Amino acid sequence: MKPASFVYVRPGSRSEIVAALAEHGADGKVLAGGQSLVAAMNFRLARPGVIIDINRAGDLDYLRPSGDVLAIGALTRHAAFHKPPVEGPLGALLAKVVRHIAHYPIRQRGTFTGSLAHADPASEWCLVAATLGAEMVIANNNGERTCPAAEFFRGTFTTAVGEQDLLAEVRLPMLGAGWRSGFHEFSRRAGDFALAMSLAALKLENGVITAARLGVGGVSDRAIRLSKLEQELVGKPPSKALFQDVAASAQAGIRPTADIHGSSEYRSDLIRAVVGRALTEAAA
Amino acid sequence: MSWIGRSLPRLEDPSLLVGQGRYVADLARGAAAVKFVRSPIAAGRILGIEAPEGELVFTAADLAGVRPICPILHRPDYIAVEQPVLAKDRVMFCGQALAIVVAADQGLAEDLAEQVFADIEAEDAIIDFEGALAEGAAAVHAHAPGNVLVEGKLRSPGLDAVFADAAEIVALDLRSGRQSAMPLEGRGGLARYDDISGRVTLYASVQMPHMLRTGIADTLMMPESDLRVVAPDVGGGFGQKMSLFPEYVALVWLARHLKRDLAWIEDRRENFLASAHSRDQAFSVRGAFAKDGTLLGLDADLKSNVGAFSCYPVTCGVEPLMALAELPGPYKVAEYGVRSRGVTTNTGMMAPYRGVSRPMLTLTMERMMDVAARRLGLDPLEIRRRNLIDTFPHRSPTGLVYDEGSYKEAMERAAEAIDVAAFRERQAKARAQGRHLGIGFSVFSERTGYGTPAYAARGMGIVPGYEIVSCTMDPSGFVEARIGSSPHGQGLKTALAQLIADELGTVPEKVRIISGDTDATPYGWGTFASRSMVIAGGACKLAAGKVAVRLKIVAAVLMQAKAEDVVLEDGLARVVGTNLSLPIPEVARAAYHQSHRFPEAGPGLVENATYDPGGTFSNACHACIVEVDVETGGVTIERFVVAEDAGLLINPMIVDGQIHGGVAQGIANALFEELVYDETGNLLTVSLADYLPPTIAEMPTIEIEHLVTITDASITKAKGVGEGGAIGAPAAVLNAIVDALSPYGVELFQMPATPQRIRALIRDAERKAHG
Amino acid sequence: MAEKHAITLNANGKDYRISVEARRTLADALRDDCGLTGTHLGCEHGVCGACTVLVDGKPVRSCLMFAVQAEGQAVRTVEGLAKGEVLHPLQKAFWENHGLQCGFCTPGFLMLATGALEAEPDLSEAELRDILSSNLCRCTGYQNIIKSVCAAASEMRACPPSADR
Known part of the structure; x- marks a missing residue:
């Protein structure tokens, strides 16, 4: 599992990086931490012609x-x-x-x-x-x-x-005063990719949610912000029933992707769990 | 002062701790790199292989004179299959080697491998039992229509009667996912060609160096003496490194052909794809129970997916025949019927993995006990009490003779340690808060340290079992024991040194154990099947004992005493009842340099001994407490108790380490690891992001209780302990999950019990409850 | 053949002048070009952690870094842990507590724990467990690894290894 050959360049600043990118175009690939890229290169799933290492910028x-x-x-x-x-x-x-x-x-x-x-x-x-x-x-x-x-x-x-x-x-x-957050992730082992996860941020004023951010990840081709459900939260006091309703709506509104670790049906169940827990933690 | 029984820090460790271990890849600097081009297709006809001109690329055509690997079982129900070193006309599984490339380094070898194109006409692949055993299924091997390579059957005459009379019949279908033993170091070999002698030295990450040498020499039709096999430090094996693989044959062939040094270091993807797999099993079992919970009879249909080939030397019979012989486990079963099949498919080859079938056997019996207890209204421990063997020697329905053990006692000890009553209280309280805790037990026997009779009974063409040890005390009083067995991380050398030190009155630091080198050790079998401490240990004790006899004769002459009055202890030969003594090195020197004075002893202090026991049964009970998150199906193991009886503990710290590691692999089996093929036979789990060995975060603290039953079945009084952890843990975990979910009334018969599978059971139960 | 880069790799305080292709990982360069074979390769995709070394004091996967990237940085490997014959407290604790069996994962665990404890000597057992979940061991079930690391952590707190590395 050794990567294919590539040309290595190491620009020293942001301006040098964009110049290098302009020079190498489609062949060039930015190497930052490399924790996904180099693994993919070792499997030869990624084989960039030019590596533009930005670590010295x-x-x-x-x-x-x-x-x-x-x-x-x-x-x-x-x-x-x-x-x-x-x-x-x-x-x-x-x-x-x-x-x-x-x-x-x-x-x-x-x-x-x-x-x-x-x-x-x-x-x-x-x-x-x-x-x-x-x-x-x-x-x-x-x-x-x-x-x-x-x-x-x-x-x-x-x-x-x-x-x-x-x-x-x-x-x-920056989330200002009154904001609090909850995050819940379910993965098979510590550090594994999420099978489902949710982030909730609530602004609470006088016991009422005055603003909300709610998202779900790991269940689709990209992270999903649940803007409509954010609106459902606003103007209401936090409660178990409210969060359960919102979690159920989140579940109902998403048809998740499937892979060997989780079917669509399973991830759908997870959405409900992680959204409910993220909201509960945010309000706690 | 005895060294046996002490938790002596291991003699193996200092070099490993400072980065001076010598694993095969560490020896390979400077050797050319070998890469195997592997089939991306599971089944098909090879129409041609194109390779770039002028490069070192070899295909089956180049290896024309090399024989296939073909292990034999002398059984009428066994069909031998040949595994070519490189695929010739057909490919049989995804990952099978098609060609070999050689280049200056690994990166260049991979570049070259990418330029080799195999034109393969794909055919429908047979992946699983359903496909292989379907009416009219294509044959994976043309001469084995029906796709069954081995089929064992037996049926006791009274079986039908007990089922007719049974108060309760418990019928279960169980499934175990395919696993990889996944040693952290993959396979690998370095072949060094010696220009002057024409010999090849193969350094290889293996568990059975002597067997590997025989296998390679037979396949290449060369004298064994032209080949030396060395197992250097080995980064774990767990069974995966005990078979003869085509890659090693190819390496030796290449070294002789090219007359140069060559290394093949397997990478992780290749290890998943092309090394051995295990545990792909489906069992259908019926148990006949009397009203009082007595298990009257057992009727079993057992299937093991053995993949495309038969592993050498133990053959594809290893899982099915182990399953057939040992299903009843620790229970009295009067009537037994069984049919056990090894089914061939277009998948990776099955080979032994720590526990071999017994994780699944134990899961079967322990799930059956719990289900029967619930139906009969008995406590899960009580039904076991009524069925566990308690008179010794016990003879199983398949003729196995169990030496004395502590089956019931171990269970009671585990139950006490985990405190069942207190748990039940806590469980009730937790349930009231919507939390789901459960407790599970698993009682099992572990057949260990068995010699040639056990393997001969399987009809193996090659019958392993004995170990020969050559023990020498040199003129300086230091001891060397050359063993045929070949440890790979267990700490065997330390434990053997303790044993020998006691026989010879010296200290373990003065005992060097030499293993893993066919030039330096007697022919032997290796480390597998929980055998080395019992068998190599027994042979060490015998050989060292014979050296001790000679030492005593020499010492007696030197001190003008009787040999029977001489004892060896604390570095001295001492005459009992007197204050006469001599330092052992002085006696040793005399044995070599003044031998004319000791005609009775003869010159020198060299002795060989062989040990070939019938076997001894260890036993244990695992008990565990889990919490199941019913919304996600996630399982957390809260406590894990092991009450273990492995006879006398030579080095308790090492014994505990074996249990810890075995339990971790058992938990992996129960909850995490599974090799998954798609319907075309393409392996989907080729990275550690998809195949999931547990980290420390998933592991509970393992609490160990030791029981010590001493029997005559092992001359060291030690029983084997290598596999038990892996055997017992899955059943305890699954039983605990089912107990946790008892409000849902779900049953679970599949491992790994992934969150997805658990959640699906709960979801179905919820739907049923809501109509 | 691709262009080679002449670089100086500083490992355990010693400069190694080596010539490597850009694609050569730090792990391969340490092992094959510097002869420091104590750093092991278990997966080459960053999961198992057998190749963990310290780069400028931080534990990283040497299979996910190219050797050219480590130019000018201080690399530490298991070979640099002991001082002469004196084992590092972590090495000693692993020996005394049976924290290793086959030993293949051991260098990675030692370097991971060294990096973490040098950065934060007061890590709790729970925090250490979380950090140790980074690496895989197939032999020990981890029980004696955490025991070893906790034992070493107390010793390192009581008597910090001198910082002259």
């Missing part, structure tokens, strides 16, 4: 709170979230979710942004980005553009990032 390694967003640079490793990276509900949420991403050594190398660019349907960070409505900053030789999460994920391993593009930064909305 120090200007991409940052976590930057700015105003109402947290900006995450393309070299920020998962392990940077082991402790809350910012104060407040968003930091707590990220530190809670990161524990479910693969394993400790994988988290030392793998990057937040790399997960999004890879777009595995069972990626925890993709669920976070989709549910919270992240904004992606996509750079290329001609400049940069932003892309909302809703338009970013196009399907399994498919995103709005083009051949010559670098997903340079992801911006997550």
Whole structure:
């Protein structure tokens, strides 16, 4: 299980990276943490002609709170979230979710942004980005553009990032005072990909839900934000019955994908369980 | 001072801890890399194989003079099948080797392998029992229509009568998923060609070096003495490394053909695809019970999917015939009928894996006991009490003779340790809160340390069983024991050194065990079937005992005493009742250098001994508590108790380690691991993201209780312990899951009991309850 | 043949000047080019953890990194754990507590635990279990691995190994 040959380039900065991407086009592939890419290369399921290693681009390694967003640079490793990276509900949420991403050594190398660019349907960070409505900053030789999460994920391993593009930064909305979150994932073993998972964030004011974010991952070709159900939660006090109703609606509204670890019917049952538990944890 | 019974830290460990272990891949630096091109198709005709010009690529045509691998059982119900080293006209399973490429390194070998194209006309593959046994099914092997390669049957005359009279008949259909033993180090070999002698040395990650040498020499029609096989450090085997695989034959052939050093280091995908599989079994069993819970008779139809070929030397009979012989396990069964078949399919070859059939046998009997108890209104422990064997020697309906064990006592000990009464209280409280806890038991026998009679009874063409040990004390007083057995991680060398140290009055640090090298050890069989401590240990004890006799004669002459008054202890030869003593090294030196003085002893201190016992039965009871998450089907194991009787413990720490590891593999069998083929015979589980060995997060703490029954069946008083953990754990886990789900009234007869399968049972029960 | 890169790999404080294709993984370079065969390959897709080494102090899968990427970084392998004849507390604890059987996974577990405990000496048993779930062992059932790591962790807290590596 040795990878096929490739040409290796190691740009030292963001500008050098986008220049390299422009030069190599379809042959080029960005190597960030490489925790999915190199495994796929070892199986020869991926065989890029040119590897553009961005690990020495120090200007991409940052976590930057700015105003109402947290900006995450393309070299920020998962392990940077082991402790809350910012104060407040968003930091707590990220530190809670990161524990479910693969394993400790994988988290030392793998990057937040790399997960999004890879777009595995069972990626925890993709669920976070989709549910919270992240904004992606996509750079290329001609400049940069932003892309909302809703338009970013196009399907399994498919995103709005083009051949010559670098997903340079992801911006997550800071959840302000009153927000709290719950996350529940079901996987076969510790660190395995989710068979189903749900992220819920609720803003509670005077015992009433005034805003909500709810998403489900691992059950479709991409993470699903349940915007309609978010609306059903708003204006109501949190209760077991409400959460059970919402979980049942989530189950009813999704026809999940199937693989050897979970049939569609099984994943459908899991949706109900994980959504209910994420909501309950968020309100606890 | 005795070394037996002490938890001595292992003599094997220092080199392994500092990165100085020598596994086969570590020896392979500088050797050319060998890669096998494997069939992507499960069944079909090979129309041609195209390879790039000028490269080292070999196909079956190049290996024309090489014989196929063809193990034999002398039974009328066995059909021998030939496994070619490279597929010739047909491919028989996905992953079968079609061609060999050789290149300077592994990456280049893989590049070259990608340029080899096999044109295969695909045919419908037969994957499972349904396909293989269907009326008019195509034959996987043309000379074996019906696809049954081995079929054992027996039926005691009174069987029908007990079923006619039974108060309750419990009929069960059970299924075990296909598994891989999955040693962390895959298979691998390094063949070194010696220009001067023309000999090849094959370093290989194997459990049976002598058998491998015989098998390769027979296949290549070469003298065995032209081949040396060495098993260096081996990264786990669990049975997967005890068969002769085509890859090793090919390596030796290549080394002789190319006259150079070559290495094949299997990768993980290849290990799943092309190494041995196990445990793909389906059992239909009926038990006849009296009103009081007595099991009167057992009628069983047992099927094992043995894959495309028959493993050498134990053959595809290993699972079906073990199942036939040992189904009754620890229970008194007066009347027994059984039909056990090995069914061939276009899938990977079945070979032994820790436990061999007995995880499934134990699941069968232990599920049956629980189901019968519920129907008869008995406590699950009480029904077992009424049926467990308790007089010894016990003779099973298949003629196996059980030496003394502690079947009931082990169960009571486990029940006490897990505290059934307290659990039932906790279970009731948890249920009131919507949580589902359950308890399960599994009682079993583990037949261990069996010699040639057991294998001869199977009709094996090659009858393993004995072990020969050559024990030497050198003039400096250090001891070498050369054993035919070949450990691969168990810590056998430490335990044998303890045993020998006691025989010779020395310390384990002065005892070197030499194993795994056909040039340096007597012909022997290897480490498998929970045999090495019993058989190699027994031979060590005998050989060291003979050396001790000589030492005592020499010491007696030196001290002018009687040999029968000399004892060897604490490094001294001592005359009892006196203060006369000599350091053992002084005696040893005299034995070599003053031998003219000891005509009765003869020169030197070298002795051989052989041990070939009939076998001894270990026994145990596993008890476990689980919690089932009824919304997800997820299972958490809360407690796991093992009450184990393996006779005398030579090194208790090593014994516990064997139990821990076995239970982990049993839990894996029960809940996690399954090799899955699609309907075309393509293996879907070729990575560790899809085949799921448990991590520490899924493992409970294992609480061990030891019982010690000493019998004469083993001269070291030790019984085997290698497989028990894997045998007993699945049934305990599944019984606990069913107990947890008793409010739903569901039954579970399939492993692995995945969350999906458990959830499906609950979902069906919920639907029924809601009409 | 693809272009080779002349790089200097620093492993256990020693510089190895090697020439490797870009596709050569760090694990293969350590084993085949530097002769440090204590780092094992069990799956080559990042799951089993037998190849875990420390890169700039952090435990990583050396099968998922290319050797060229490790240029200029400090790599530590199992061969660098003991100081001469003196075993590292983790090695000692694995020996005393029967934390290994076949030994194939052992270097990976040792490096994983070393990296984790050097970063956070006060990890609880539950936290250690979570971290150790990163690697697979097929022999021990993990029971004596966690026992060994907990024993070593207390010893390392009581008497921290000097930081001069």
